[in-house]
Amino acid sequence: AQSVTQLDSQVPVFEEAPVELRCNYSSSVSVYLFWYVQYPNQGLQLLLKYLSGSTLVKGINGFEAEFNKSQTSFHLRKPSVHISDTAEYFCAVKNSGSNYQLIWGAGTKLIIKP
């Protein structure tokens, strides 16, 4: 069965420093990969997605992620974080052959220190 692991439940980082949020998945088939962001007291919104093609995908707010098939990873990065990036970030995977179901990671809280 597919699973998604976000190794870090919380990541504290100073403002303007770079950050990487890690996501690993297990799947024996072709997948689509997603990062969603949840700002405090809000619903989730799509940050970026990998469907096919270039393994480096760029999303909103300066975030990017790299799909590494051999390591089954899809880590999220930003070169310089801002206080407004304080949020919880969720990685999700979908079997490209299935119609609907996403498998979710447990989430990583990004804490920006001034």
Added chain:
Amino acid sequence: NAGVTQTPKFQVLKTGQSMTLQCAQDMNHEYMSWYRQDPGMGLRLIHYSVGAGITDQGEVPNGYNVSRSTTEDFPLRLLSAAPSQTSVYFCASSYGGQNTGELFFGEGSRLTVL
């Protein structure tokens, strides 16, 4: 565009009471779903629907009922609330068919069961 609208945003119930969480979307999405979000557990799928008249169980369906009489609406019913159902509930929708899995979320409904 309204997107996905959930009501109510907050609700307090006593054990054994019943209630319905409402969800409506105006994007003509075939797929609609209900998730619950609990600290450290990410998102867990309760029920989902792939079109009007079609519903199915997700990961944690016990204690919840759903129906889909129209494309737009997907209410979630708690027949006899229990403290274990204290959570934040999210409704999400997406395009049908071999879609890419991108979900559009409502802002959430925070339920407390005493």
